[in-house]
Amino acid sequence: MFWSKIFLPTLKDIPQDAEVISHQLMLRSGMIRRVTSGIYTWLPIGLKVLRKVENIVREEMNASGAQEILMPMVQPKELWEETQRWDKMGPELLRIKDRHERDFCLGPTHEEVITDLIRNNIKSYKELPLNLYQIQTKFRDEVRPRYGVMRGREFLMKDSYSFNLNEESLNESYLLMKEAYKKILDRLGLKFKIVKADSGAIGGDASEEFHVLAENGEDTIAVSDSSDFAINTELLLEEGDAIESLQGKPSPDGKGIIQIKKGIEVGHIFQLGKVYTDAMKASVLNHEGKTKNLFMGCYGIGVSRLVAAAIEQNNDEKGIIWPEAMTPFEVNIVAIGFDKDEKIAKAATDLYNELSSMGYEVMLDDRKDGYGTKIKDAELIGIPVNIIIGKQYLQNNEVELKHRDGQSSIGKVEDITTIFEHYKIS
RNA sequence: CGGGGUAUAGCGCAGUCUGGUAGCGCACUCGCUUUGGGAGCGAGUGGUCGUAAGUUCGAAUCUUACUACCCCGACCA
Known part of the structure; x- marks a missing residue:
């Protein structure tokens, strides 16, 4: 699912009629x-x-x-x-x-x-x-x-x-x-x-x-x-x-x-x-x-x-942390500059298609917004894994794998699918 | 049902005490510049101030009634 298409109205402020x-x-x-x-x-x-x-x-x-x-x-x-x-x-x-x-x-x-x-x-x-x-x-x-x-x-x-x-x-x-x-x-x-x-x-x-x-x-x-x-x-x-x-x-x-x-x-x-x-x-x-x-x-x-x-x-304090079995999406691709940079857009879309065909439920953040907005929303919704495609990709082909629990690692984009093959097995 | 609270733009709020015809932030629209932690500048859209009645020259503001929602309690395979 593309973030720009889904009906997903998130709120920054806490609605006043919600207590718990x-x-x-x-x-x-x-x-x-x-x-x-x-x-x-x-x-x-x-x-x-x-x-x-x-x-x-x-x-x-x-x-x-x-x-x-x-x-x-x-x-x-x-x-x-x-x-x-x-x-x-x-x-x-x-x-x-x-x-x-x-x-x-x-x-x-x-x-x-x-x-x-x-x-x-x-x-x-x-x-x-x-x-x-x-x-x-x-x-x-x-x-x-x-x-x-x-x-x-x-x-x-x-x-x-x-x-x-x-x-x-x-x-x-x-x-x-x-x-x-x-x-x-x-x-x-x-x-x-x-x-x-x-x-x-x-x-x-x-x-x-x-x-x-x-x-x-x-x-x-x-x-x-x-x-x-x-x-x-x-x-x-x-x-x-x-x-x-x-x-x-x-x-x-x-x-x-x-x-x-x-x-x-x-x-x-x-x-x-x-x-x-x-x-x-x-x-x-x-x-x-x-x-x-x-x-x-x-x-x-x-x-x-x-x-x-x-x-x-x-x-x-950031939002929901979904257990694996309940998460609405398993992976979120944060594409910084999706609308401006063709190389980013292509890499993100290719990865989206590949992970989808591997059976993952993938979200692709193709919105015009910056990194902050995108990662805040992803954390609020509680998606377990984010793949960040941005400057580092343009410079040396690297993306960040950032988990909801805070752990993160940097790797080549070609290695991502290998890593996810491993996840699916385990 | 008893007690407490709230109601003003999609969301969060100010204005109400002391009446003079509604404002801020975010969001949204357009343009340009941005893009690795909720961007900047400029220009815009959007509200019969919960509803009804009353007082008044004039009501978001005062009075009365009603309604909705939230919290505590009682209740609840």
């Missing part, structure tokens, strides 16, 4: 623009990042054996009345009417729709277990949307639902999802903790949250300093206790002491049991020919929130 760093950087780097409170438009490079995350989630879900479907955003009231959630959900559920005055809602989650699908189409235990997922826009009319897409009202989410004959099978599906989530976050290059969460009436190890660690996280979690153990602080606190009082106490798993950390909840896996399948009578015949209500699990991962969380965890 990820929100500021997403606005400044031209990833998103607000439409109204908690509702955003994704611009080209923002969408590019969002799609990368989405694709990694999809690949790992498929690898786990789950199958992708797409359910509607608009859902009829009748389904929600079956589980009594039409009344229980409160104002967070955005309700609308059609031209016949029938009630609908915009789906904040899809237990009702999918349970309806399953009860109408699955009749035998032989068809189980089944895990279906979708990646779809959700709407929740949050009491207080904030921090940009971190807590938006409209957001992109992967939600999946497993249907199992019994608890053992449910537990297997649950563990598969847990492994898939670990792989997703590892591939995204994020530091995270799996946190024991409040499992409500269901009990046991039936609910765990995946938190990306970040100083500005909305949630407070208790982490053992000498094991992987982590738990939601709500589960440890007695009425009236201060969160700080947990710091230094023995970890509940018996290993090490508690450290208090801030996290952003990006995923939640949950064993629902038979709550919805009982309410909606979703059953199959077991091998004895008896009717059995299904066991159900639900597993969510916030795709758009992951983007914000990644930035929250990876930034400096």
Whole structure:
């Protein structure tokens, strides 16, 4: 992509209505623009990042054996009345009417729709277990949307639902999802903790949250300093206790002491049991020919929130520092004097074509601006590698390879492709 | 919903106290000179000052109501 062609409105100043760093950087780097409170438009490079995350989630879900479907955003009231959630959900559920005055809602989650699908189409235990997922826009009319897409009202989410004959099978599906989530976050290059969460009436190890660690996280979690153990602080606190009082106490798993950390909840896996399948009578015949209500699990991962969380965890005073798997572009060619010097323009374009054909996602800064403007924008957007073609190229055929982390080296332009061959392998 | 704050050009701001018909920086357009850390000079474009009503000869400025947005809290697979 040529910089002069892409729709990428970057900002020098910090927009006054953005408080947290990820929100500021997403606005400044031209990833998103607000439409109204908690509702955003994704611009080209923002969408590019969002799609990368989405694709990694999809690949790992498929690898786990789950199958992708797409359910509607608009859902009829009748389904929600079956589980009594039409009344229980409160104002967070955005309700609308059609031209016949029938009630609908915009789906904040899809237990009702999918349970309806399953009860109408699955009749035998032989068809189980089944895990279906979708990646779809959700709407929740949050009491207080904030921090940009971190807590938006409209957001992109992967939600999946497993249907199992019994608890053992449910537990297997649950563990598969847990492994898939670990792989997703590892591939995204994020530091995270799996946190024991409040499992409500269901009990046991039936609910765990995946938190990306970040100083500005909305949630407070208790982490053992000498094991992987982590738990939601709500589960440890007695009425009236201060969160700080947990710091230094023995970890509940018996290993090490508690450290208090801030996290952003990006995923939640949950064993629902038979709550919805009982309410909606979703059953199959077991091998004895008896009717059995299904066991159900639900597993969510916030795709758009992951983007914000990644930035929250990876930034400096210059801008975003993208993990390899999420960066909108892998290489940026800074061509100083592209419009004036044919030799520079040719070298930059040739390199652009060559790296592109090698499979890299390349950006070429062909704008009229000087080095300062170009490198500032590249650093703001967080492109991992910059290749600078300027005076040194004209003088002795050398270009600079400058990494986002500050490292840099000088080399002949002919060697660049060799270096990148090496990168692609490693 | 309770508490706090903001609203003037695309972005960041001044002007409001003390009423006199809107300004600065950046961005944008044109020209020339520049080009290795957000360039210089010159000439331009762009705003019914969030909305409505009121006071006044006259309102960005004073009064009232409303709206939007942000922050704290409560809430939140």
